[in-house]
Amino acid sequence: MASIQKSRPYAPVLDRLKQAGLRPTRQRIALAKLLCDAGDCHFTAEQLHAKAAAAGVRVSLATIYNTLHQFTHAGLLREIVVSPGSSYFDTNISDHHHFFFEGRGELSDIAGDDVVIASLPQPPSGTTVDRVDVVIRVKNI
């Protein structure tokens, strides 16, 4: 089923890699395509590794980690820490928040508009706000 599409380089993906100062290698292009095609979703390094393998893309786990961090640094992904032991990455980089299902260890998006914060404290002097994360932890009834 799943076949590798080496022949269609996806211009926007190439541009984004170039902007980030990253060479468009076979691995990075394949992973970027996988992520683009996936739509908004949350995944761990292991999950992306498995997904890549399933799509016929041979990439080492070390490269998965490198790439996830590079993409995160370049603003193509967002890292979310909600449970001890593993990091999630989010392909949705717009302003938004998350539900976290404690039982299943899964995340789902909350549109930015759906969480209205009326007031926040000033950041401590000498610091600036990088991001405000709201996580609504839910559990099964």
Added chain:
Amino acid sequence: MASIQKSRPYAPVLDRLKQAGLRPTRQRIALAKLLCDAGDCHFTAEQLHAKAAAAGVRVSLATIYNTLHQFTHAGLLREIVVSPGSSYFDTNISDHHHFFFEGRGELSDIAGDDVVIASLPQPPSGTTVDRVDVVIRVKNI
């Protein structure tokens, strides 16, 4: 310097352990005292292990982990996940939020009143809200 106070069992600590169905063992009493005396603070398992050792309390790391989870489950502590690789525990169990200093990997409390959330989405059907965590990630200017 720091000496062990085996002789003063701290009635409230004993009560809390009893309420949680936990036997008041030497280790649990010592750790509970350390945490009570510390006031509001955030720490990792390793940090508590070091603090216990410094206070002359001999406790294995496995017991630190067991105890932290038991105390968290009993509502005496709160677990906070903000950075991949290690969990923090919080002795402040009142309703409040956190600043997270990305450079130093440290937490500080924000009083519950200082974050006003005007609206939140409904939890997905079949689930209830366990907790809403707001983390303001700040970095040095």
Added chain:
DNA sequence: AAATTTGTTTAGAGAAGTTCTAAACTGTTG
């Protein structure tokens, strides 16, 4: 287009944090 340079990938080792195991121990109960 070959040669050189520089950045990238890889397997496997290594590190860090946490959990597991099974034996020894301790608090509780009868």
Added chain:
DNA sequence: CAACAGTTTAGAACTTCTCTAAACAAATTT
């Protein structure tokens, strides 16, 4: 105080992630 059930412990094991150094590939130079 004996017997039971829960607890602690050291160390092994496990999971997630990072490091290393050698092989490799993309870019640059000639």
